[in-house]
Amino acid sequence: MRSDVPHMQQSRPSHKTWVDPCSLPNHGDISTIGGNASDYVKQLNLNTYMSYGVGNEDTFGYKVGKSVRFVDISVERNEGKKGKLEASTVAELIVTKGMWLLGHIQTKAMNFFA
Secondary structure (H helix, E strand, O other), rough: OOOHHHOOOOOOOOOOOOOOHHHHOOOOOOOEEOOOHHHHHHHHHHHHHHHHOOOOOOOOOHHHHHEEEEEEEEEEHHHHOEEEEEEEEEEEOOOOOHHHHHHHHHHHHHHOOO
16 A cells, blocks of 8 residues: 555545435536436435535546536336336536546556556
8 A cells, every 4th residue: 555645545444434415515407407307316416426426626537527417317117127216317528628638647647556
């Protein structure tokens, strides 16, 4: 383990392993998201993505994360699996020139630490 790289340090067990999605701040407008999921479920999905998938403005990949647009969030009952519910989320992303550089840097960093 490299002690000079924060994410490679040995982690300590946490006593609080669950974060209630309802406790996250609201991020964005869900009015353009299609699908049959309730507005409440759509907002929870967006809040969770923005809080954990995108993070703060100073985090790696923030601009790319912010450019993702959710277009459909649906929940269906799968009779083939004894009526269990299945959820699907569809998102769109316009790939730009700057994203190539971001991916290239990330790949180089991953190869360095491998």
